[in-house]
Amino acid sequence: MTPSSLPITAARTGLVRCHACHLLSRWKPPPSGGHLLCPRCGADLHLRKPDSMARAWALTLAAFILYIPANTLPIMTVVSMGHGEPDTILSGVRVLVAGGLWPLALLVFFASIVVPVLKLVALTYLLVSVRRKSRWRPRDRTVLYRITEAVGRWSMIDVFMISILVALVKLGAIATIEPGAGALAFAAVVVVTMFAAMSFDPRLIWDALENPNER
């Protein structure tokens, strides 16, 4: 059901929505260094997430940089008879394909390779479009944001898999599995992009529609 909307945003009306309990309060800029607090739940009130663009940009760039070691360094090494065989994110998928484990290969390929790349591309696109005050398809861009925010966590499959393998395969000289630096970089990409998506404020997409005269 869609209730009747007023043709105006809360910010334009001088109202601010509490991010935690969703109560509307009258907005007044807090004194410098001070906070405006929600009268119901005590959370900090902001018209838009603070420093949304700067934070999201910084975290997205950091994720791009971390993405390189995450894919080039080994995520784990299988040591068997004193001989080590390093695995990267990509070679892990290749092993699954070679073993004929198609559904699993697809799952890992999607979670570990497609999702991180799409997430970085989507975040960059959203940030550029907001910076350029784009008025193009705001609803679709909001949906893109929601997807970006929701799928990020699924990339952690590989990291959890490594924690299980490392604890299980402890056969001394026969075989052991050691975690690699790539796994740490990969986990960092996931965590940093999650923070980037959280810092981004989707209302900025719609703010570009606010002043039809100025462009």
Next chain:
Amino acid sequence: MMNANSPAFPPAAADALVACHDCDLLYRKRPLREGEKARCGRCGALLYARKSNSIERALTLALAALILFGLANAFPLLDFQFQGRGQQSSVLSGVWELYAQGMWALAAVVFVASILAPLLKILALLYVLLPLRVGRRPWRMAWVFRWIETLHPWAMTEVYLLGVLVAFVKLSDIATIVPGVALYSFAALIVAMAATDAALEPEAIWERLETRR
């Protein structure tokens, strides 16, 4: 640090209006029937929903989740057997082994996502819901309830289970892998946590807090 309370917006008006989370458009609230959801016509975001027996159902499910969480962590996930040698692994032993091999940061990420965040989320829910069920308001309820939303994205129980399944399939070629009690508990825990989230109606809980005007 200076604090200022926002000038109270007339209560009747504040309760009558709602702003969209994703596009900030204002709406006049309309009462919903049970099970109904109100969505933003401009961007499609959920504005508010009404659920039946929200507190009671969420409380029951959260209690079930706590028990399942205990089982999922007390028992082994997988049992690995290779040429007469065996090794079991639990959620905690996975974390411990990463730490023991010098990857403390990775161990911390796995610990938070698989143990700490889900546990804190369940405990925080019980802390808020149990007293509300008997008509009392828990101490610092707003602060605790805000934390539940913060913890939500970091509790990755369902992703963790997929990680375990990938490990299971990868190893079952070369060794005998027996799923443990914790694996089934984990699957049930995911269902219980998702059902708790679905039963919970945050608006109904926030409305229990009277506004300081």
